[in-house]
Amino acid sequence: xxxxxxxxxxxxxxxxxxxxxxxxxxxxxxxxxxxxxxxxxxxxxxxxxxxxxxxxxxxxxxxxxxxxxxxxxxxxxxxxxxxxxxxxxxxxxxxxxxxxxxxxxxxxxxxxxxxxxxxxxxxxxxxxxxxxxxxxxxxxxxxxxxxxxxxxxxxxxxxxxxxxxxxxxxxxxxxxxxxxxxxxxxxxxxxxxxxxxxxxxxxxxxxxxxxxxxxxxxxxxxxxxxxxxxxxxxxxxxxxxxxxxxxxxxxxxxxxxxxxxxxxxxxxxxxxxxxxxxxxxxxxxxxxxxxxxxxxxxxxxxxxxxxxxxxxxxxxxxxxxxxxxxxxxxxxxxxxxxxxxxxxxxxxxxxxxxxxxxxxxxxxxxxxxxxxxxxxxxxxxxxxxxxxxxxxxxxxxxxxxxxxxxxxxxxxxxxxxxxxxxxxxxxxxxxxxxxxxxxxxxxxxxxxxxxxxxxxxxxxxxxxxxxxxxxxxxxxxxxxxxxxxxxxxxxxxxxxxxxxxxxxxxxxxxxxxxxxxxxxxxxxxxxxxxxxxxxxxxxxxxxxxxxxxxxxxxxxxxxxxxxxxxxxxxxxxxxxxxxxxxxxxxxxxxxxxxxxxxxxxxxxxxxxxxxxxxxxxxxxxxxxxxxxxxxxxxxxxxxxxxxxxxxxxxxxxxxxxxxxxxxxxxxxxxxxxxxxxxxxxxxxxxxxxxxxxxxxxxxxxxxxxxxxxxxxxxxxx
DNA sequence: ACGGCTGATACT
DNA sequence: TAGTATCAG
Numbered sequence: 158x159x160x161x162x163x164x165x166x167x168x169x170x171x172x173x174x175x176x177x178x179x180x181x182x183x184x185x186x187x188x189x190x191x192x193x194x195x196x197x198x199x200x201x202x203x204x205x206x207x208x209x210x211x212x213x214x215x216x217x218x219x220x221x222x223x224x225x226x227x228x229x230x231x232x233x234x235x236x237x238x239x240x241x242x243x244x245x246x247x248x249x250x251x252x253x254x255x256x257x258x259x260x261x262x263x264x265x266x267x268x269x270x271x272x273x274x275x276x277x278x279x280x281x282x283x284x285x286x287x288x289x290x291x292x293x294x295x296x297x298x299x300x301x302x303x304x305x306x307x308x309x310x311x312x313x314x315x316x317x318x319x320x321x322x323x324x325x326x327x328x329x330x331x332x333x334x335x336x337x338x339x340x341x342x343x344x345x346x347x348x349x350x351x352x353x354x355x356x357x358x359x360x361x362x363x364x365x366x367x368x369x370x371x372x373x374x375x376x377x378x379x380x381x382x383x384x385x386x387x388x389x390x391x392x393x394x395x396x397x398x399x400x401x402x403x404x405x406x407x408x409x410x411x412x413x414x415x416x417x418x419x420x421x422x423x424x425x426x427x428x429x430x431x432x433x434x435x436x437x438x439x440x441x442x443x444x445x446x447x448x449x450x451x452x453x454x455x456x457x458x459x460x461x462x463x464x465x466x467x468x469x470x471x472x473x474x475x476x477x478x479x480x481x482x483x484x485x486x487x488x489x490x491x492x493x494x495x496x497x498x499x500x501x502x503x504x505x506x507x508x509x510x511x512x513x514x515x516x517x518x519x520x521x522x523x524x525x526x527x528x529x530x531x532x533x534x535x536x537x538x539x540x541x542x543x544x545x546x547x548x549x550x551x552x553x554x555x556x557x558x559x560x561x562x563x564x565x566x567x568x569x570x571x572x573x574x575x576x577x578x579x580x581x582x583x584x585x586x587x588x589x590x591x592x593x594x595x596x597x598x599x600x601x602x603x604x605x606x607x608x609x610x611x612x613x614x615x616x617x618x619x620x621x622x623x624x625x626x627x628x629x630x631x632x633x634x635x636x637x638x639x640x641x642x643x644x645x646x647x648x649x650x651x652x653x654x655x656x657x658x659x660x661x662x663x664x665x666x667x668x669x670x671x672x673x674x675x676x677x678x679x680x681x682x683x684x685x686x687x688x689x690x691x692x693x694x695x696x697x698x699x700x701x702x703x704x705x706x707x708x709x710x711x712x713x714x715x716x717x718x719x720x721x722x723x724x725x726x727x728x729x730x731x732x733x734x735x736x737x738x739x740x741x742x743x744x745x746x747x748x749x750x751x752x753x754x755x756x757x758x759x760x761x762x763x764x765x766x767x768x769x770x771x772x773x774x775x776x777x778x779x780x781x782x783x784x785x786x787x788x789x790x791x792x793x794x795x796x797x798x799x800x801x802x803x804x805x806x807x808x809x810x811x812x813x814x815x816x817x818x819x820x821x822x823x824x825x826x827x828x829x830x831x832x833x834x835x836x837x838x839x840x841x842x843x844x845x846x847x848x849x850x851x852x853x854x855x856x857x858x859x860x861x862x863x864x865x866x867x868x869x870x871x872x873x874x
Numbered sequence: 875a876c877g878g879c880t881g882a883t884a885c886t
Numbered sequence: 887t888a889g890t891a892t893c894a895g
Binding site for chain 2: 236302506
């Protein structure tokens with residue numbers, strides 16, 4: 158009996174008896190299998206104890222000393238979030254408390270995570286990660302997998318090297334490359350290095366091995382550049398797919414790289430504990446162990462694909478079958494920027510928040526950080542986020558129902574600190590009302606019913622906006638001239654133009670809130686660009702925009718072509734005039750009104766900036782009337798959205814490609830004038846070309862679920 | 875009620 | 887879609 162994991166994820170919920178299974182007679186039919194291998198060259202680069210390195214660079218005297226990064230030094234020395242390798246020798250581990258670390262390693266230096274607005278601020282690490290990404294993205298498609306991890310598709314670069322400058326012709330192979338670990342390489346007699354050198358130069362090797370060798374040389378170069386330019390060391394894995402590359406990058410740390418030739422895969426996986434595989438470290442992995450007795454990846458080979466599908470569903474089953482053979486078709490995504498931003502904090506135990514005002518206070522802090530990061534993203538990457546989401550965790554006091562989860566709520570995101578704060582609070586109330594039950598709504602000040610143990614706000618649905626001759630500046634400039642006579646902020650209405658679906662959620666309506674006298678206000682005309690004269694007067698007209706115009710591209714075709722993702726990845730507050738004044742803890746206790754005063758001053762101060770940011774800094778920026786938005790916010794099950802939204806379909810033809818990192822919008826590829834590309838910075842060109850000519854090879858779909866798998870020849874691995 | 879914070883993704 | 891859950895580091 159499968160327990161736990163499957164109950165939720167299992168696709169086949171009806172006792173595992175699947176209709177249609179009998180149609181798959183396993184041997185007679187040409188049961189196609191995924192290719193046993195592909196000839197891509199994929200690298201996974203993993204920064205070594207990244208936070209520690211960042212702190213050591215900032216404070217060089219820490220180098221060479223056992224060091225760990227800790228947050229919230231208050232309780233038991235704080236929690237470790239990164240441990241340097243010197244400290245690991247003493248047995249210091251992540252998720253130790255600072256005190257325990259001191260115990261096993263008295264000399265350890267504990268560095269605190271920067272704190273801003275009363276919470277840990279990981280901004281410095283994010284920025285450091287961006288530095289690294291900007292270097293690693295030079296040689297091929299690059300996917301930022303996390304703050305300190307990157308995947309690279311080096312296939313083209315490796316092929317080029319193999320054709321023009323193969324290792325065997327290379328008079329000298331870099332020292333770093335020669336230090337590679339090559340799995341399965343027999344080190345008979347000769348020194349390791351000579352062996353590796355010989356491997357790199359092997360002229361009779363499998364073509365795919367040669368590609369890997371080239372990949373390893375390239376990765377060694379890249380890692381060297383990272384070290385030179387950032388002082389950070391990293392480790393890497395080079396293999397034919399993401400899964401193996403990721404596996405390899407962790408095998409020899411720190412500051413080393415590991416190559417996985419095809420011939421080594423079987424043995425590598427045979428004895429590998431199942432939990433070491435990415436995605437199998439959690440409940441699914443446990444289920445494999447407990448329910449199927451699978452302890453190593455090799456053990457998985459005993460099960461037919463059908464059996465695995467019976468147990469875990471079609472997708473996961475096939476995926477398991479594949480990974481046990483070292484097969485993984487996942488593409489490197491080609492995304493240098495995050496898809497969402499979030500700011501959150503937990504309030505454990507006694508610190509749990511029990512009043513609305515304390516919640517509000519913290520929401521304000523979180524929203525402030527979020528807003529800052531959003532503006533940063535806007536200015537540096539020309540991207541706009543469209544959805545604001547509030548997550549909270551809570552428990553009920555004196556209630557058996559305390560297991561109930563606090564519901565997440567989201568709404569359209571309006572730019573401007575005050576707006577975000579206001580909306581976040583409304584979302585909180587919406588969630589709270591649902592959480593405690595609508596009958597208790599009125600007992601607003603009745604405490605001790607609930608306690609909040611975690612709060613977070615996040616911004617998602619981030620899409621790029623055009624740049625180039627008609628830049629974002631111009632866009633907002635127009636906006637400002639025409640419609641923002643009283644306002645300096647982007648708000649929901651703008652999202653009407655920008656939102657891919659035209660979906661508009663009204664502000665959450667909390668009945669305990671006074672309506673903000675929106676009624677009589679007239680809707681301003683809003684000209685997206687000078688030559689577009691459509692006027693948005695009522696809720697429906699926003700739909701018209703969304704339907705008829707590609708919102709972001711609701712300008713000329715030429716303008717559309719300029720779409721770009723700015724490659725300036727860093728988002729450092731101090732560099733862009735966005736830096737906040739030193740956080741004053743007094744502010745914590747000031748109401749929104751006073752805070753607004755502060756923000757006003759900040760805005761005044763920044764008025765001189767040519768930055769677009771000044772458009773959004775006004776705290777009490779004009780708010781578009783709510784009736785301009787479709788009200789789709791679901792309240793007590795009463796949904797007014799429904800049909801309106803469903804009509805709104807995006808054209809997704811076969812020849813569309815998704816722009817940037819967000820699939821929200823598609824457009825016809827052949828509408829793009831290729832010559833425009835040449836005017837973009839080279840790095841951007843590369844990425845845009847990536848969009849325009851996505852994958853040469855058949856696209857392998859997530860988790861091996863793709864039907865293409867079934868049309869490829871059976872594995873002989 | 876302790877590991878905090880951040881992010882991605884899949885499913886419904 | 888919006889909301890939930892899982893996973894990772």
